[in-house]
Amino acid sequence: MERIFSGAVPRHLRGGVVALGNFDGFHRGHQAVVGHALDRARAEGRPALVATFDPHPAALFRPDLPPFALTTTPQKLDLFEAFGIDAAVVIAFDRALAAHSAEAFVGDQLAAQIGAGVVVSGADFTFGVRRSGDTAALARIGAGHGIAADVVAAVGDAGGIVSSSRIRDHLRAADPAAAAALLTRPFTIRGVVEHGAKLGRTLGFPTANLALGGYLRPAYGVYAVRVRLDDGSVIDGVANLGIRPMIDPPLEVLEVNLFDWSGDLYGRTIEVELDVFLRPEWKLDGLDALTRQIAADCVAARAALASVKPTRSAFLPDGSSVRAISGCPS
Structure with missing residues (x-):
């Protein structure tokens, strides 16, 4: 094109x-x-x-x-x-x-x-x-x-006219599935991986961090996500979108932990699709509690994604037509 x-x-x-x-x-x-x-x-x-x-x-x-x-x-x-x-x-x-x-x-x-x-x-x-x-x-x-x-x-x-406003309302209401039904694909944030505080690495859950830029802010919280790398890989993960209440000073960011993957993503462009909202952001009682909660979030995200069929993305070199994108295999 x-x-x-x-x-x-x-x-x-x-x-x-x-x-x-x-x-x-x-x-x-x-x-x-x-x-x-x-x-x-x-x-x-x-x-x-x-x-x-x-x-x-x-x-x-x-x-x-x-x-x-x-x-x-x-x-x-x-x-x-x-x-x-x-x-x-x-x-x-x-x-x-x-x-x-x-x-x-x-x-x-x-x-x-x-x-x-x-x-x-x-x-x-x-x-x-x-x-x-x-x-x-x-x-x-x-x-x-x-x-x-x-x-x-x-x-x-059944909900009325399909519109960007309706999609934004669903995302703000922590309903990414309803937004995806109108979009014909999950709401997806694309960005360059930036350096962060590296707390996740210390806790055993390294993350790829993206600035939210001009994107709509969906409900803050923890999401089961799929991540598409610039080499075509599609990887399940869990993400926190919000201000990270456990870290001072608060900083708005999308932090993504990729399951069963290791490597250097700094400076690379990735896409993060928000598939399932798991919970709102919580301020927990110390780093031990945070570590336990992240582990529980990983378990919940894996279970949630097991029932969500992957879709192709136009971001991939072989991205399939959006006219049939909903429900396409990865």
Whole structure:
């Protein structure tokens, strides 16, 4: 998949079918939009593209918001590639772009820069200064540039419309399984392994530590996890996500103990999927109590993961299509 961060889309990708949106999390609803674009592109012999924004508009207009991302931009692009998309266009979202009228956005971005032949969006998509454009405006303005517009209805289930907000609510409520059902895969944090306090090594449970960055903060606590290394290995483990109340000063971090594995992970990029919430963070009575609790958490995590079917990830070189990712064997 070609990844385009600036400049006009090259000639061989122009006239394509473009799925347009933020796509944070790339959940079932987003997959319906991108899937429609991909299906139409293949049926008509056109390139299939996704156009997304970086940063998320909310991050620009509300810098005071707590971190809320379900995926980083590199993760989203990997997911698009695993889905079968030919190219992804990352549109830099800044105040200059936010000041574009709906007409200017279609003319400058969709027509001139991307050269879209068809644009596919969700029913709630808005664009232009003060969200002045909606799907009806996209169809009307697009027609003047020779761009067709398709709208994909929202995807729902018994709990309502599938949305990033619902997924965030599930994660904050310590229900990663419910979030995974909407995402079609576990919520996964990708990051570079950093040096930590090395207390875990002293206690006999060495950990790989990741900063949480711009990711949404799920419920603090201990999780059964699967870890994907940059060499394709998939390893079960247990993780503490939170502020480590036993350590002074408190520091927010994701600490992961990998089962039956040893080696040097410092500086390497890994993915940690949160599969099962085991318990909240506790402040225990000393290091002996902490050691016993970690051992018990390891036992609980192994038992929990025994009933959770592994999934493939777009992070892996052979990542399978997200269109069939749920329940795929590792």
